[in-house]
Amino acid sequence: MDRIFNIYKPAGMTSHDVVYKVRRILGIKKVGHTGTLDPDAVGVLPICVGRATKVCDLILNKDKTYICDMVLGIETDTYDSSGQVLEVKDPSAITEKDLIKALESQIGVIDQLPPKYSALKVKGRRMCDLVRAGKGDQIDLVARKIFIKRISILSIDLPKVKFEVECSKGTYVRSICHDIGQILEVGAHMTGLIRSKTGIFEIDKAISLEELERLRDDDRLEENSWSVEDVLSDLPYIVLRDNAVKYYSNGGKIEERRFDDHNLKEDSDLVRVYSKDGFIGSGQLFRQDGVLMVKSHKFF
Structure with missing residues (x-):
């Protein structure tokens, strides 16, 4: 089988956990994912099987869309709610106009610093592992050019904000939240993240791992997956x-x-x-x- 499955990654699982589950369900060793999602994040995770793993990097390069929940006034070391609180400030003076201006500053080609708590590697070791080993001072963060195509505010109930962002590969939505907090001088962190789209793969067509098992048992895998040609249709x-x-x-x-x-x-x-x-x-x-x-x- 040489197909791509649009899997819905649940919270609490790593992307590699999903790969392991798909291997077990399909009985196929050659399985790969197309871009890491944080364990607490949910949503679209295209999984390539068989020779389709050759296009993992092509799917990884596609633009992605996320829905993010952010809270102003609290800064954490991981830039999300899983980390330790570093500082708490009163965000009550922030207006919607201030927030919109700060979000708009992130649109376009920007230099973004990744979080130290990330899977990016420094001298062969993941940065998050270095930090947890007490070697965070060995990390010299390097900004990376990314492209934010758009940011759309979905709701504002300060200090809570929900927004949708369409961006290039390599973008850390956690860093967007952190940077917004720095611009507004009150701190901010991400409290929830949904990846709703990667290339042609959309969340309303994603299937759970339980559904994948049922499709296998009903011999309906092919009609609920994509070919390599489908993925390259653009x-x-x-x-x-x-x-x-x-x-x-x-x-x-x-x-x-x-x-x-x-x-x-x-x-x-x-x-x-x-x-x-x-x-x-x-x-x-x-x-x-x-x-x-x-x-x-x-x-x-």
């Missing part, structure tokens, strides 16, 4: 001529004159690749001596 395509397919599958570089059909645009980069018989993989476009070419990126 990419432009090329169709290779018969005499180029084997060369492509062996990692060769194919010139544009050997494309039988395509819908490429000027800025096309990754593409779906087809033979006359159907989908065969993804390709990386590049130019060599002014000639447009494609080489194998992921071959299926």
Whole structure:
């Protein structure tokens, strides 16, 4: 089986816990997730099975949408409610106008510092493990460029705020909350997080691990999962001529004159690749001596 399942990750489980459960339910060893969700967070976690694990990184690179609950006036060391309280301040002087302005400051391309309590690695060790081992002073946080496409306020009942954020990969919503607290000078932390969308995968179509077991028992797994081609449907395509397919599958570089059909645009980069018989993989476009070419990126 080479499919992608839109799994609803419950609270209290790590992303790796979900992978382990899916392996057990499906009886398949080759299983991977497409982007870590914190244990306390819930929502969309696409799980790739079999050869579909080759596209885990492509799904990881897709934009994501989250619904976040934030509380002003309390700062924690983890930037969420699982951590130790560092400072408490009175947020009663904060107005809705102040809050909206602070949230709007996060929209666009920004430099974001990740939380020390995260799975990012420093010299081969996760930062959260270093902090718990009392070695947090060895961590030199480095800001990363991220893109916040939009932030929409869903409700305001100060000091509580609920908002939706659409963002690029690598974004820490916890850090958004922390940074809002710093801007408003009262502190803030995240109290709840739902990932509602990753690429084409949406929360209203996500299935629980219990549902996955029932689908397995009813022999309905395929109709409730996605193919690799489905996941790449937003990419432009090329169709290779018969005499180029084997060369492509062996990692060769194919010139544009050997494309039988395509819908490429000027800025096309990754593409779906087809033979006359159907989908065969993804390709990386590049130019060599002014000639447009494609080489194998992921071959299926």
